[in-house]
Amino acid sequence: MKYSSIILITICLVSNSSYGQTCNCEQNFSWVKKTFEENDAGYQDIIALKGKQAYTTHTDSFIQKIKGAKTTTACASLMNEWIHFFRKGHIGVFPADDQDDNDTNAHWEKTNINLQDFKNHLYAEKTPGYEGIWDLNNDTIGIIKEKNQYTGFIIKSGNISWKQNEVKLKFTKSTDGDRLLFYTGNRSTEEYKNVELIGNNYLQAGGYVLKRVFPEFKKDDKGIEAYYKRMTAKQPYAELLNDKTVYFRIPSFNPKYKKSIDSVILKCKSKILTTETLIIDLLDNGGGVDESYQELLPILYTNPLRNIAVARRSSKLNNQALLDGYNNPEYGFSAEDKKWAKQAYDKLESQLGKFVNLGDSTIYIEKRDSVYPYPKNVGILINEHNGSTAEQFLLDAKQSKKVKLFGRMTFGALDMSNLNFAKSPSNCIVLVYAMSRSFRIPEMPVDDIGIQPDYYLDKTIPLFKWVEYVNEILNTK
Structure with missing residues (x-):
């Protein structure tokens, strides 16, 4: 397990008796601003790049709007717009799912249609x-x-x-x-x-x-029906397209799907390793955790894999979020994983206010004993909705001589990772921010840029024909 680069989503409830249980937008904004400044791994980089005065001007332009927000949804929407001063991904402000915003619902736009x-x-x-x-x-x-x-x-x-x-x-x-x-x-x-x-x-x-x-x-014809099946699939699955190609759909790398992904690989591995071409469909895969794709890497391997570590911003909130995430039973981490998390927590607590590398190097080289002769060709379908762990998988996978990326530029949300979903003291608002920063920065940024495909699939190639197109390219002698 590459603990140094895991993209882990955690949820942390912040309690503070100084706030009441009403959703006061000004108070919630003060909490969001302070919490983000004190904990987000990318905050200092953007301040250095854009300047403190630009940040102050930007914030001042939202103060009056926030004072006028009448509902939690309106309040969260304004704060979400405000926070994207920093980057477009791995960041956000949303109403809490359990927030009963009756005023918003009562005034929601409606149609007058019979x-x-x-x-x-x-x-x-x-x-x-x-x-x-x-x-x-x-x-x-x-x-x-x-x-x-x-x-x-x-x-x-x-x-x-x-x-x-x-x-x-x-x-x-x-x-x-x-x-x-x-x-x-x-x-x-x-x-x-x-x-x-x-x-x-x-x-x-x-x-x-x-x-x-x-x-x-x-x-519609079978190609379109197949596309709908692929794009609405909730679980990963694999199927044989023809005698030369295995198709593997992975809608998400969310940790709750790790067992399903591993199960599909185990069930289909003998077929994958005896078939010439593998198409991995990641369209609209927004990410998850690195562990979800680890069983795929040996299949793609051709040469040593270089992994770039991350540094975590050490703070009380971030460190507790790390520990809570590994102890969350939904994620199914092992006793060994939890032991590592406790050791990491102790190391972080001893260096509060700093960026901490939890490993012993900034670069890890992963060597394997075996290079499988099949699949000979691997095509990975990507688009503008791929981010986070999906992009980390692409950085790992494209190091293989077998792999080519097909599609369109990805979203660009990876440099700042390890998300924390922190709920405000009033329980009205959820702040999403990143707790770690890649050592790739500043030489190889992905945030707000994305990862380019090797083969750009333009708009003249219908979406439902992408798999057919990739299959033809990879199997043409």
Whole structure:
């Protein structure tokens, strides 16, 4: 286990009796600002780069807005915008999942649409378009065009906090590009730049794929149906595409999926090691922990692997988060792992206020005894929604002579890692920040840049044909 570079997500509850249980936005902002400054691993770098005065000016521009915030959701949204002064990934401010923000819900934007009238309108549609009734996970959503904007509204939701006709998404299409606003379960906003119809019955909306429920159009071909299966899979799986290619879908490296990933590898390893080509599909894989992909590395190995360590910012909050994370039964860490965590905690506590390398080197070279003859070619599918551990896997994997990356530039959220999700004293707000900094910095940054593919898949190659395209490239003699 590469303990020095593990990207571990931890949750820490901060208690402080000086705050009440009401969600006062000014008080919560003061806590967020102070906690971020005292604990985030990237804070000092950005202050040095942009300057203290720029930070002060930026903060001052938000003070009056924060004073005027009327709901927890509005408050969190403003703070989330404020904090992205520092970087675009591995950072954020959100309402707590258990926060009952009745005022936000009561004033949430709604459509005034009669469902039967909407269906009658859709009956008249003869050509597949964005308008329709769509299935998205546990939600049924209607999408209607209003002037130059498409609005998605709830028809039925598996989330009891969402009510009929409440707006779930909005998007515009133009020659200047797409713009999609998507509201998550806790009503936080996600913004994307791609909305695309796939065939007659599927809609790629940012990081989500919707399936048309109504009206009915001609069934899509098997390639599109296969794409929908891949992109909505919750669990990893592998299948034989043909006699030359094994396809391995990994939707997430979240620690809760580690056992499933290992199980698929164990079950399919003999087939993988006797098949010429392996395609690993990481599309929309946002990360998790390094441990989730360790069993893949021996299959890809051709030469010694160089791993760059991280330094952790030592603080009381960060050090406790490390210890709590390894003791979280959901992650399934072993007794040996927990012993290492306690030793790491003690080392960090002895150097408060410093950046600490928990290993004995900044670079680790990993050598293996075996290089498997198969697979000969490995293609990894990537896109703009890959970040964090997914990007660390790519940095490891692309050191192999077998591996090529296909797709589009990744998100760029890796240099500052080991996330802590700290809940405010009022229990209203969750602050997400990074506790460690890579020794790659400043020579090889990934944050806000991303990792480039070896083969760029442009927009003339439909999303549902990416696997077919990669399979053809890798198996062409």
